[in-house]
Amino acid sequence: MRKRNIDIHLFLNEEEFYVLDELSVKTNLSKSQVLRFLLSTSNLIEAPPIEYKVLIRELRAIGNNINQLIVIARSNGILNISELKKHLDELDLIEDKMHEAFDFRK
Structure with missing residues (x-):
């Protein structure tokens, strides 16, 4: 009897x-x-979960908001500290979510 009894068709x-x-x-x-050797020695990296893309989209939106605030503040000579702090706090929350969802220490 064969050691390998699973037949795979590959195109x-x-x-x-x-x-x-x-x-x-x-x-x-x-x-x-050759294929078995490549399977046994390859170190493939898992794709990030779907939540990762959602978090990245949120980070980009917050980054855009912060950039808009800075542009407005520079053009008007003022700085809306409370609005800027709000967005920075949102950024901190998302960073915490990312650390919880994706344990980077693995």
Whole structure:
């Protein structure tokens, strides 16, 4: 009985097949062995969860608001401290949410 009993069908374009074939020839391994080796040695990075995109969108919106406030303050010679503080506090909250949602210490 085979050690590997799961059959996977893989579709490649000509360029991808050429790369696989070249690796097979250069390493003197079968195409299956090359693919198994690549699977076992690759360090793929997981895609961030959907919430990450939402948080980034919120951060951009807050950043745009802060930039608009600064432009207005400079053009009028005034600075609305309370409005600026409000947006900076929102930014701090989102940063805290990001740290909770994505443990960067992993």
